[in-house]
Amino acid sequence: MKGTQLGEFEELVLLTIALLYDDAYSVAVVETLGQRLERPMSLGAVHRTMQRLEEKGLVNSRFGESTAERGGRRKRLFTVTAVGEQALQEARRIRNELWDGIPKTAFGHLS
Amino acid sequence: MKPKQRAQPPRWAERFLERIIAPHLREETLGDLDELFHKRGHRYGYSKARLLYLVDGLLLLHPRLWRRNSTDLRFHTSKPAPIAMLGNYFKVAIRKLNRHRSYTLINVLSLGLGIACAILIFTLIKYHLSFDTFHANRDRIYRIHTEFHGDKVRYNTGVPNPLGEAFRKGYSVAEKVGRVAFLPKRVVAVSPEKKFEENIAFADPDFLNMVNFPLVQGNPQTVLKDRNTAVITDRIAKKYFGTDDPIGKLLQVDDSLHVRITGILRDLPPNTDFRSEVYIPFDNLKDHTPWMVEKDWWFSVSDDMQCFIRLKPGVSAASVDNHVLSAISSKYYNKDMAKYFRFKLQPLSDVHFNPKLKGHTEKKNLWAFALIGLFLIMTTCVNFVNLATAQALGRSKEIGVRKVLGSERGMLFWQFMAETTVIVGLATGVAFGLACLALPLVNQLFEIELSLNLVKDPYLLTFLPAILLVVVFFSGSYPGLILARFQPVLALKGRLSQHQPGGFSLRKSLVVTQFAISQLLIIGTLVIANQLRYSQQANMGFRKDAVVVLPVPDNKKSKINTLTAQFSELAGVENVTFFDTAPASEDVGSTGIWFGSRTEAETFSISIKAGDNRYASTFGIPIVAGRDLNPSDTIREYLVNETAVKALRLASNRAVIGKTAIINGRKGTIVGVMKDFHYRSFHTGIEPLCITTRSENYSQCGVKVNLANLGPTLAGLEKSWSSMYPSSIFTYQFLDEEIDRFYKLDNMILWLIQAFAAIAIVIGCLGLYGLVSFMIAQKTKEIGVRKVLGASVPGILWLFGKEFFRLLVIAFVLAAPLAWWVMNGWLNDFVYRIEIGAGIFAVAILITLGIAVVTVGYRSLKAALANPVKSLRSD
Numbered sequence: 001m002k003g004t005q006l007g008e009f010e011e012l013v014l015l016t017i018a019l020l021y022d023d024a025y026s027v028a029v030v031e032t033l034g035q036r037l038e039r040p041m042s043l044g045a046v047h048r049t050m051q052r053l054e055e056k057g058l059v060n061s062r063f064g065e066s067t068a069e070r071g072g073r074r075k076r077l078f079t080v081t082a083v084g085e086q087a088l089q090e091a092r093r094i095r096n097e098l099w100d101g102i103p104k105t106a107f108g109h110l111s
Numbered sequence: 112m113k114p115k116q117r118a119q120p121p122r123w124a125e126r127f128l129e130r131i132i133a134p135h136l137r138e139e140t141l142g143d144l145d146e147l148f149h150k151r152g153h154r155y156g157y158s159k160a161r162l163l164y165l166v167d168g169l170l171l172l173h174p175r176l177w178r179r180n181s182t183d184l185r186f187h188t189s190k191p192a193p194i195a196m197l198g199n200y201f202k203v204a205i206r207k208l209n210r211h212r213s214y215t216l217i218n219v220l221s222l223g224l225g226i227a228c229a230i231l232i233f234t235l236i237k238y239h240l241s242f243d244t245f246h247a248n249r250d251r252i253y254r255i256h257t258e259f260h261g262d263k264v265r266y267n268t269g270v271p272n273p274l275g276e277a278f279r280k281g282y283s284v285a286e287k288v289g290r291v292a293f294l295p296k297r298v299v300a301v302s303p304e305k306k307f308e309e310n311i312a313f314a315d316p317d318f319l320n321m322v323n324f325p326l327v328q329g330n331p332q333t334v335l336k337d338r339n340t341a342v343i344t345d346r347i348a349k350k351y352f353g354t355d356d357p358i359g360k361l362l363q364v365d366d367s368l369h370v371r372i373t374g375i376l377r378d379l380p381p382n383t384d385f386r387s388e389v390y391i392p393f394d395n396l397k398d399h400t401p402w403m404v405e406k407d408w409w410f411s412v413s414d415d416m417q418c419f420i421r422l423k424p425g426v427s428a429a430s431v432d433n434h435v436l437s438a439i440s441s442k443y444y445n446k447d448m449a450k451y452f453r454f455k456l457q458p459l460s461d462v463h464f465n466p467k468l469k470g471h472t473e474k475k476n477l478w479a480f481a482l483i484g485l486f487l488i489m490t491t492c493v494n495f496v497n498l499a500t501a502q503a504l505g506r507s508k509e510i511g512v513r514k515v516l517g518s519e520r521g522m523l524f525w526q527f528m529a530e531t532t533v534i535v536g537l538a539t540g541v542a543f544g545l546a547c548l549a550l551p552l553v554n555q556l557f558e559i560e561l562s563l564n565l566v567k568d569p570y571l572l573t574f575l576p577a578i579l580l581v582v583v584f585f586s587g588s589y590p591g592l593i594l595a596r597f598q599p600v601l602a603l604k605g606r607l608s609q610h611q612p613g614g615f616s617l618r619k620s621l622v623v624t625q626f627a628i629s630q631l632l633i634i635g636t637l638v639i640a641n642q643l644r645y646s647q648q649a650n651m652g653f654r655k656d657a658v659v660v661l662p663v664p665d666n667k668k669s670k671i672n673t674l675t676a677q678f679s680e681l682a683g684v685e686n687v688t689f690f691d692t693a694p695a696s697e698d699v700g701s702t703g704i705w706f707g708s709r710t711e712a713e714t715f716s717i718s719i720k721a722g723d724n725r726y727a728s729t730f731g732i733p734i735v736a737g738r739d740l741n742p743s744d745t746i747r748e749y750l751v752n753e754t755a756v757k758a759l760r761l762a763s764n765r766a767v768i769g770k771t772a773i774i775n776g777r778k779g780t781i782v783g784v785m786k787d788f789h790y791r792s793f794h795t796g797i798e799p800l801c802i803t804t805r806s807e808n809y810s811q812c813g814v815k816v817n818l819a820n821l822g823p824t825l826a827g828l829e830k831s832w833s834s835m836y837p838s839s840i841f842t843y844q845f846l847d848e849e850i851d852r853f854y855k856l857d858n859m860i861l862w863l864i865q866a867f868a869a870i871a872i873v874i875g876c877l878g879l880y881g882l883v884s885f886m887i888a889q890k891t892k893e894i895g896v897r898k899v900l901g902a903s904v905p906g907i908l909w910l911f912g913k914e915f916f917r918l919l920v921i922a923f924v925l926a927a928p929l930a931w932w933v934m935n936g937w938l939n940d941f942v943y944r945i946e947i948g949a950g951i952f953a954v955a956i957l958i959t960l961g962i963a964v965v966t967v968g969y970r971s972l973k974a975a976l977a978n979p980v981k982s983l984r985s986d
Contacts, residue, residue, distance in 0.1 A: 042170040073142030
């Protein structure tokens, strides 16, 4: 079904939003993902992905409180919707099935 | 720890992003960037953070960033657009202007003056640029002209008379070749009693086919084909025959030629340089002026004998210059002369503008006018800005209330723009009226026919709104911004004024600009006036007063002798001479010279005048060596000037006496040397000149008269002249009047610059007045306090005066070198010129100073004399 199809980066961002749970906003996502992936993240890319996720209905957003270090501006906090959770589960299921299907000997030459 | 100032992300980048980000994303995105910036700043230092901020900003750029969210859109359109308030803006504006009548009046007048000048200058430039642009295929029409390559190059609009025929017969690059001889001021008679002076032209039929002068009567295929026919314009036909049918009627041209009218041209448009209204076949020229069409005579070139061609499509002018016309030179001249006589094409579009080829108007003059127009518009905008900002202070309460009630900056700005539009609109109306009133004056001055017709002239119709917009924008935007920026709290308290960032320095520089423009124009006026006075009063080297110049329609020897005898009998006549051109005349021709027994022709060319044995004595030209000419009817003897002796590289004037010279192909003996005199205007220097008794060229008669008893003398001259030439019209002119005509263009420029300088000064005064009012309004309390504490009236006056004095000096420092440079360039056109002395600059600064003192003084004196009780009571 179109709409629940997840790109790789989208999946990562969505997972990070779920991970951060109560404090999932763009800067936090940039920093967490940056650390985990061990590569610098651009704010622009994350922003656009989160917008796309919201358009697909995978996340909800609301304004949070404003802080001084943001120049008094509010942040936008994201939470994963039920549809989003379903999409993540689906992606995980497909991956698991694929992993399970790999014959033991396929990676043999590496060991 | 020291309190440290918080680091900030790059402000310009933040502003830029703020502008482009869609409103629904703006807050969070900028917040994110800020947060990241501060976190990174802590971690890696602020310079790196700043860099990363820019990188992030760049990476954010994506259509998603500025694409508006469809669901959010409705919240943002609820903002009332300036359009919705437009009606109200205008209503308020009109009420406001009605209340401040003097402010409105000053502004409308100064803007009106400036715009009126702009309209006139625009019309003038457009008129000149439109000259002869209405001919079909005009980009392929050229005039062949002659260049004389001696030691320097001289130009002549004409060609030798056989050239047109040689070009037509020998070469096929042109579709049409039209020879045309323009003869000014000939007598055309319908009957012996009914005669008129007209400019006539002898032209090939091809010429009339080339130019776009349509026939209203007659057959375009056959017109001018038969000899002794004529084509005249509708205007001339009406003048000659009233309502009668002119076709088939007979005309007599001068004494010799009778023609029958076969065609009527539509009246000539004003924007053409071909002003002849009577056209006669070219073949008839040999019946009328035989010497102009002497057969195979390639060595003389007359300005009036011109040749126009229309090239075939695809033929370039350069190739015709390089191949065809140079081939003509080498075919019809010997090797040396072919180098000397060269022919070139001049595009039709250049004819009106090329000063070397008798162009009517130089383009650089037009651009100078455009620049002056721009200056005037600038000063009037400056004025408006000054007055409007001064006025804005009085409106602080209104602005405060508007802001409290929810007006935004943009709305206040547009409100002010609406007000400006009303004023400028009124001013444009006034300006158009003024321009219409001034138009007859300008037309008379320039001897042109401009018209201001909004309906028929699409250019003017677009120019007016364009200038309105430009003026509204330049004069309204700055005060509008100032006004909109008022802080409501301060505005309501009436505490605005002293501390407006940047505002006052801008106003100062505006005043400096205004002063500088006024001074520039004043200096220009002074220099031009001085130079013209110098050239008109300077000694030309001959006597120019008390000589009456008459035309000589027929120079047969018997007639000249009779006329001389009759004139000499008159009581007031002292001397009579016949010649082709007066001592000072731009119409003098020049030619080559072969001196004595030298083996080669000289490299310089010599100007040649025809004059009889009484020429030098009548005009008071001293003979410094040898003797005057002997009476003769043919070329036997020559008089040369001192410059010619020098050009011949001879040591003394005596060395030239008695030698032979071949000038213009005619041999003669040099019998005398004249003292140098200015035989052209002061624009050009004195060059080699000779005078000889070539009676066939005599076309004018100079009569030295006694000024004491002028009336009867003139009547006597007219009586003898009219009985001698019954078919001609008696006209006379004093020589000094004729000389003044040289400086007609310069006088015109002087008049204009004077007018513009006066207008700039008037506008500048209004502006100064506004600025001083503004300062006084600001400082009312200060003056009150000073007076209470014992300040004197002169002390307070100086308080205002010193500021303006400083601005004036700054403006002078800017204007003086510029003025010197421009005017020096203008003076370089004159060979005999004044030097720009310190006096002119002193006068210029004194004039501006005087004007400033009067304008500023009046207003500040009023303030200084006011009772301090009044200004201090209100607090």
